[in-house]
Amino acid sequence: MELATADIRDEASIDTALAGASAVVNAVSLYVETRDASFEAIHVTGAGRLASRARAAGIDRLVLVSGIGIRHDSASAYVRARSRGEDAVLEAMPKAIIVRPSVLFGPGDAFLSGLEGLARLPLIPLFGHGTTRLQPVHVMDVARAIATLTGRPATARRLFELGGPEVLSYREILEMLLTHLHRERPLVPIPFLAWRLVAALATWLPGPPLTRDQVILMQTDNVADKDIGGFRDLRILPRSLHESLPSCLTPHNA
Template sequence: MSESLMVVFGGTGFLGARIVREALLAGYRVRIVARHPGTLAVSSPRVDYQTANLLEPATVDAALNGADAVVNAVSLYVEKPPALTFESVHVAGAALLARHCQELGIPRLIHLSGLNPDPASRSRYVSARGRGEVAVRDAFPDATILRPGALFGDGQGLLATLAGLTRLPVIPLFGHGDTRLQPVHVDDVARAALNALDDSTTRGRVYELGGADTLSYRGLLEAVMRAQKRRRPLLPVPFGLWFIGAALLSVLESPPLTRDQLILMETDNVVGREAAGFADLGIEPRGIDHGR
């Protein structure tokens, strides 16, 4: 294991950085690959950094040199055209990486996606995630695909966002707040990636990763407020009004709310009833109480 090199694309991100940490604990040498790899420095003689762009084949090949395993943890939630779009990152970039891993004979590829990817979705984000999975599987049939729910942990992610909302005098809900979510601790997903690499039977399989708690959006807000010993009225707001607001905010460089985020909130974001998941990877996921 000490001689194995894991290359983590997106290794400076919220999830990618945790995967790097788990890989180091497991004895891997790690190469962190990102557009700006010095953003989150990890001090270890078993870590090196490399700049690469998923749309530039030469930089991808250089980053893959000597790799025994590759994890694609690159994510994009708000588009910044023309360079950074859901299509370029989650479809074209993911496909290029998978194709080059296959051509170079790299034995393992872990691809991080998300719950409920649908190539036909009217959400550009969800559609790109779905088409990206298809492209990865076409290029690298043995790729293991992980679909985590909304991430939380270490004061970041979904629960931190909801905690910020509770500072408002009145908290607006998406519709009536009935959409069900299954938030997942970021460290559990990172451990799942390592466990998948250690188990050859995960090749070519898909795992849906949700946390121990399944709650409505309203229920999540109420749980966060209870933990903070804070009370705020919850105001149902029709999705139609939210979409109007998102359209107005779309002119901003980094809008706080997008059309794609709203589409995500219209449907439940939970693990499928028959899906393989954490239990198949030997992990008991944590609940939201571990996110505070």
């Protein structure tokens, strides 16, 4: 096995990376648009280009890592681009497999590390009342699922939604984190309108800490559809956020 790097916007570098490959996993993602990279260029055109070049190279196994809640009519430009990207991949390679994980977590991740940063504040602001439901999934469990899908005989299922064993509200996740860190902090509800205003102001900052798309995503539950393929179909038992916290975060005193 060799590490190959490529620019998903450049066909020649993609072809070089694909040389000798038997399967392809597209886990490229862009959360904040820049002058050099747009959602359309990465999630739609780039994803379709990679699938097309993989097919031209004779590769018949491609897994696209997308996300739960992807739909064409979303208010989020990011989500709409991901949805069009799924279509572009399937148009280029109809037998491609789409994997939609819920919120990913793991050691040194952006999700738990960000929440740990919030836990240092004297009070913690909630998105709305913190009732949005999430199904956090360990990144290693998603990696195991992808390895299974690229290594086993072709599966009849082409769409998988992967969530951990716990469905938790945003408030419950914060409370669990605070308990693990041995901290007590008040959780303060903040209306989504206020968050949208904060995100609008943050767009002028380099590497904004909050975007309009993130606020939109936090207004909708992020839970796997039980009628779509999941870990059970791959015979994988995912680990819970609760049992994984000790290996992802080190407890601190308040």
